[in-house]
Amino acid sequence: MTLSVHNSSSELTVTPEMISAAGYEALTFTGRNGDTLPYRRLVSNADLPGQFSLMIFFHGAGSVGEDNFLQMRIPGPPFARYMKNHRLKTVLLFPQCRANCRWVDVPWGDLSHDLPEKPSRHMTLAMELLQSAISEFQPDPGKIYAGGISMGGYGAWDIVSRMPETFSAILAICGGADVKQAPKLRHLRVCDCHGALDTVVPTSRSRDMVKALREAGCGHILYRELPEAAHNAWDPAFADETALDFVFDEPAG
Incomplete structure (x- = not known):
């Protein structure tokens, strides 16, 4: 792997064998039009009573491809560790976007964007994957979450904007995000992390969305602007369990 602004050196230590050993299944989803989407899935603590929670997580530009591995290097270890430590009955989905494609067809450096009229090719597949998983696992309707990093952060905002009634965090x-979507997202628990020194995706993108959500009446926001971080806000965001505690609504401990 060649390091770029979209990667971090910590990813070099993660191998496909480690991801498989952590319980992440390598699967392929086939959409209604026959198009395919590689994804990893972790079904955690299925033996516990009660309903599952469910999360779909979108990777950044440094993890595009069709190997069904690169998208796991950043979130795979911290998510598996968190599910084990907290014994959460959870289904986690990690789709992979192909090279030269995006979860959302908008420029990353712009100071704002409008929600595209139609979802991108890979977002369409991700939405169908999510709907299929909901049908299969019947998760608690109040415990369905979206997440993402960089390009995938755009993806997370895009999918909750298109399916606001589905998500709770x-x-x-x-x-x-498109700040005009804030009023229909005010019911969400929102954890937003951004490096104060980011020159790839302007920090104002997070500041503006958080401001719009607060003005819309969203009362459950954790905004972490990391003063020492540039574009790599994911390493500090996953350095502790604060973000995942907030999203999964777990007591801090």
């Missing part, structure tokens, strides 16, 4: 790391 979002974890957006150095992404961007």
Whole structure:
């Protein structure tokens, strides 16, 4: 792997064998039009009583491809560790976007964007994947979450904007949203993390969305602007369990 602004050196230590050993299944979803989407799935603590929670998580531009591995290097270890430590009955979905494609077809450096009229090719597949998983696992309707990093942060905001009634929380790391969608997202628990020194996705993208959500009446926001971080806000965001505690609504401990 060649390091770029979209990667971090910590990813070099993660191998496909580690991801498989952590319980992440390598699967392929086939959409209604026959298009396919590689994804990893973790079904955690299925033996516990009660309903599952469910999260779909979108990777950043440094993890595009079709190997069904690169998208796991950043979130795979912390999510598996968190599910084990907290014994959460959860289904986690990690789709992978192909090279030269995006979860949301908008420029990353712009100071704002409008929600595209139609979802992108890969977002369409991700939405169908989510609906299929909901049908299969019947999760608690109040415990369905979206998350993402950078390009995937845009993806997380995009999917909750298109399916607001489906989600109850979002974890957006150095992404961007259409601020005009804030009124229909005010019911969400929102954890937003962004580096104050980010020159790839302007920090104002998170500041503006958080401001719009607060003005819309959203009362459950955790905004972490990391003063020492540039674009890599994911390493500090996952350095402790604060973000995942907030999203999964777990008591801090």
